Amino acid sequence: xxxxxxxxxxxxxxxxxxxxxxxxxxxxxTEKIESTSHGGAYQPNENQTKYLKSLINSIETNGTDQCxxxxxxxxxxxxxxxxxxxxxxxxxYEEDGRFWGAIARKSITENSVEKQEGTWSCEHSVxxxxxxxxxxxxxxxxxxxHNADGERVYAHIGSYAIENIYRTYRTYRKK
Numbered sequence: 382x383x384x385x386x387x388x389x390x391x392x393x394x395x396x397x398x399x400x401x402x403x404x405x406x407x408x409x410x411t412e413k414i415e416s417t418s419h420g421g422a423y424q425p426n427e428n429q430t431k432y433l434k435s436l437i438n439s440i441e442t443n444g445t446d447q448c449x450x451x452x453x454x455x456x457x458x459x460x461x462x463x464x465x466x467x468x469x470x471x472x473x474y475e476e477d478g479r480f481w482g483a484i485a486r487k488s489i490t491e492n493s494v495e496k497q498e499g500t501w502s503c504e505h506s507v508x509x510x511x512x513x514x515x516x517x518x519x520x521x522x523x524x525x526x527h528n529a530d531g532e533r534v535y536a537h538i539g540s541y542a543i544e545n546i547y548r549t550y551r552t553y554r555k556k
Contacts, residue, residue: 447525448503452476455533457549465489471552474501480510508535523547 451474458469465488472482481498499512508523527534531551 447506447528448508450528451501451503451508454482454552455549456552457547459545459547470549472497472549478502507538 454471454473456469456471458467460467467487468484469487470482470484472480474480478500479498480501481496483494483496485494486492495514497512497514499510501508501510503509503525506525508525510519510521510523512519512521522538523535524538525533525535526546533549533551534546535549536546
């Protein structure tokens with residue numbers, strides 16, 4: 382009888398230790414994932430810079446420069462997850478390299494508008510932006526795929542690859 386009780390206590394103790402180890406590992410993995418995600422301001426890393434340089438070099442030698450005719454007001458919309466998330470924007474690009482505008486986000490859980498302002502430059506079909514949203518600073522770069530006839534198609538250059546592709550339209554042409 383005593384042997385059975387000790388066996389059950391020992392088994393419970395070992396299960397407790399195993400469970401504790403599993404919880405600790407889960408917490409460590411979760412913390413590692415959270416610490417590597419970009420909460421807050423995102424700054425490009427060295428790999429993104431190398432990737433961007435190689436894109437610029439290939440466009441410079443092989444492609445058409447899409448940087449002309451950026452100045453003006455551009456509007457667009459991106460619908461994700463079969464319409465569950467909608468992002469729309471109106472951005473004004475000034476001749477002096479400044480831009481400003483607003484981005485609206487709509488979903489089941491969110492309905493917000495954030496104002497953006499910053500500076501832009503364009504070189505060899507890559508649009509470089511330094512953006513301020515509230516108190517946070519961002520650097521977002523886009524590869525211009527098409528920019529003519531009041532339509533602009535561009536792709537966000539992410540950390541390691543081309544990410545979302547956007548289409549935007551000019552609302553008026555600056556003189």
